Amino acid sequence: MSSTIALVDDDQHLLTSVTMALEAEGFVVRPHSDPVKALQDLLSRPVDLAVLDIKMPQMDGLELLAQLRKHSTVPVVFLTSKDAEDDQLFGLSQGADDYITKPFSIRLLVERIRTILRRAEPARGVDSAHALMVRGALVLDEDRHVCTWQGEALSLTVTEFLLLKALAQRPGHVKSRNQLMDAAYGDQIYVEDRTIDSHVKRIRKKFRSIDPSFSQIETLYGVGYRYTAP
Numbered sequence: 001m002s003s004t005i006a007l008v009d010d011d012q013h014l015l016t017s018v019t020m021a022l023e024a025e026g027f028v029v030r031p032h033s034d035p036v037k038a039l040q041d042l043l044s045r046p047v048d049l050a051v052l053d054i055k056m057p058q059m060d061g062l063e064l065l066a067q068l069r070k071h072s073t074v075p076v077v078f079l080t081s082k083d084a085e086d087d088q089l090f091g092l093s094q095g096a097d098d099y100i101t102k103p104f105s106i107r108l109l110v111e112r113i114r115t116i117l118r119r120a121e122p123a124r125g126v127d128s129a130h131a132l133m134v135r136g137a138l139v140l141d142e143d144r145h146v147c148t149w150q151g152e153a154l155s156l157t158v159t160e161f162l163l164l165k166a167l168a169q170r171p172g173h174v175k176s177r178n179q180l181m182d183a184a185y186g187d188q189i190y191v192e193d194r195t196i197d198s199h200v201k202r203i204r205k206k207f208r209s210i211d212p213s214f215s216q217i218e219t220l221y222g223v224g225y226r227y228t229a230p
Contacts, residue, residue, distance in 0.1 A: 003117055004028040008038040008064065009053040009079065018051075021106040027113070035059040039067055047074060048120070049113055052096075054080045062094060069095045073157050075116045079104070095202065097159045098185070115186055120145070120158045135168045136229045138216070152210045159184050160203050163196070167217060167227035176224040200225055 005027045009015045012033055019031045030047065032038035035056050042050060050068070054061040065076055078099035098112055133140040137150045145161045147154045156164065166183035167175055175183075177196045184199070200217060207214040218226050 002026055002028045003048040003113075004030065005113065006030045006032065006038065006042055006047040006050040008032045008035055008050065008056070008061070010035070010056045011053070018106065018109070022110070022113075025110050035061070035064045039064055042068060042074070043071055046072070049075045049077065049116060051077045051079060051109070051113070054078055065094050065096055073155055075120055075158050077109075077112055077116065095157050095160075097157055116158065119162060119184075119186075133165065133168060135171055135227070138168060140165055140168065149207055149214070150211060154206050154210070156203070156206065159199055160206075163199055164203055164227075167225060171227050171229040174220055174224050174226045180225065 005022055007015060007019055007022070007029055008031075009018070010033050015031050015033055019029045022029045030041065030045075032041065035052075036059050039059070052061040052064055056064075059067075061078060061080075065078075068074070068076070073095075075097045076095070078096050079102060080099050081102050097116055100109055100112060131142040133142060139148045140161070141147070142165065145156070145158065147156050147161060147164065162184045163180055166180055180196050180200075184196075200219075204214065204217055207216075216228050218228060220226065
């Protein structure tokens with residue numbers, strides 16, 4: 001079954017060319033040049049992944065993501081200019097899974113999309129036997145990508161879930177940023193250290209929204225992160 005991709009960009013030429021290229025790769029594409037209408041469509045008709053431009057009129061990609069994250073954990077890839085590092089990091093802190101800088105190659109975009117969809121695949125295996133990882137008050141349902149803390153569910157993106165899983169697999173053991181990159185993105189994709197930091201910061205924020213005393217994810221400056229079982 002073909003994956004459905006939402007593509008949101010106010011550049012009509014780019015929208016048309018990328019839509020045609022993704023369709024040639026076997027994806028079903030829902031293109032949008034109006035971000036406001038795109039948000040309405042995304043909330044009413046879920047997709048497998050969304051590709052969002054950051055710089056758009058009416059509603060930029062960052063605001064679109066913020067509104068989307070109130071209701072959905074759909075994987076999101078940002079398209080952004082090379083000189084917009086702050087936008088990139090802010091987008092990741094708001095729950096984006098990845099970003100690609102313009103100009104970009106279609107081949108790179110397709111590779112990133114397929115990588116993220118592969119990572120998200122376990123979330124669709126709801127009929128398989130559940131593989132649970134239990135670490136004290138933390139429970140990770142790997143088949144469904146469901147996380148609970150003290151019995152309360154957390155809404156984690158695919159990237160956040162995989163990072164948390166990598167940390168919780170061996171409590172007390174330090175994971176370098178490179179190891180966490182491999183766990184979340186695969187060894188064929190490189191992202192900046194600050195990307196991992198942004199994701200970890202957001203994970204902590206989500207835990208502390210239900211448990212202000214949460215401190216299980218520790219930072220070892222210059223080394224990486226570790227999860228300590230309570």
